[in-house]
Amino acid sequence: MNPILKSNNYIPDVEARTMPDGKVYLYGSRDNPGDTEFCSTQYQTFSSQDLIHWQDEGTIFNSTDEIYGVNNGLTLGAPDCIYYEGKYYLYYCMYGNRMGVAVSDTPVGPFRNLGNITPADRQSIDPAIFVDDDGTCYYFWGQFHLQGGKLDKDMKTVIPETINSNILTEHEQGFHEGASIRKINGTYYITYTDISRGRASCLAYATSKSPLGPYKKRGIIIDNTGSDSEDWNNHGSIEMFQNNLYVFYHRSSQNSIYNRRVCIEPLSMDSDGNISEVHMTSNGVEDHFPANSPINVRHLSKMRLKLPFNSLIHPMSLMPRDNEEVLSYTKNQDWIQFNRVDLGKKCQKVEIDAASPKPMTVEFWIENNHKIGQITVNPTGSTWNIYKKFAGQIESTSGIHTIWIRFVSKDNAVGRLGDLKDFCFKEE
Incomplete structure (x- = not known):
């Protein structure tokens, strides 16, 4: 049921990734309940085999612990994670527009820092990583305008001559932040936080025949307006799991823009690749609340x-x-x-x-x-x-x-x- 995690887990900005072991892993930032700032200094991940029962895998990266290779105490924003050539790469951002990558042998870490992302470091926020069918890696980042390019084999250098600096913009497509990349039936889908309805409460999507565009905005996937008196932003991803498509998004809670929690809704796609907008529900991926149960x-x-x-x-x-x-x-x-x-x-x-x-x-x-x-x-x-x-x-x-x-x-x-x-x- 939504929210999908226990009440004391505030995990927003989620990238849901189906990893080689068949489980879905949630990679998101972590809000401190009752705080007056977004996010914290830790990433905490959860895994599931059915999208209903979630296992807390604990802290996978922490900017205040030297065992992770970054001991600067900076707040960690929205991450992304991929499996590539036997390793798991966690892309993170920090306050001050810092961007870096950490690596692990497992999807639950501990991830150890590899270094900063060039030239994205200090430019903006919200990393997104994508591996195409031919093994080429692409890195995306940005707020208000989305940038992206091919990633070098070192997994931390965006090749300068491949960079597109205006894949999506706020004034054209309502792009606010939070890009996420998937490929479905040969088409590239970017989902992102959309501000075109006046607040950053929507997840929208755009499509292209090429990873770096040009992209055409297709519509809104979900709008979290009405979930809480202080709802403000949305950030999430779409993911295919067991041949079904889902959207992972977050809602505000407890009259605060900071206490954000992850939810899921099933999606439907027509033969032309259009995703229908869905409404927030209480039950999410479960069919209904059973009778005679509180x-x-x-x-x-x-x-x-x-x-x-x-x-x-x-x-x-x-x-x-x-x-x-x-x-x-x-x-x-x-x-x-x-x-x-x-x-x-x-x-x-x-x-x-x-x-x-x-x-x-x-x-x-x-x-x-x-x-x-x-x-x-x-x-x-x-x-x-x-x-x-x-x-x-x-x-x-x-x-x-x-x-x-x-x-x-x-x-x-x-x-x-x-x-x-x-x-x-x-x-x-």
């Missing part, structure tokens, strides 16, 4: 966003609690959305785990603006950290549905309403 609020796919003129009011947001999360700062008429929830064959009851010093009503809606029931929440204590179970009857409903949960004030309560931890539909 659903934590961290799996919401969209929420009601704060209005521009309410900038001084704390918006509804997810907040960490133990190993899960709770939805806090709800207000009258706020709502959250969950996709593909199985209500079984005949569901007539719903339960929630909530905390509130005020009375409120929690409503449940499905498609076609149809309300199926509600729960009255009575005060649980004098603070927002005393949780109790509440239950209510719903209209007899079956099958898989999109669920909207709406919060409504009761008895003239104003301001912040109750916190919600999880909910569960139950068959009688």
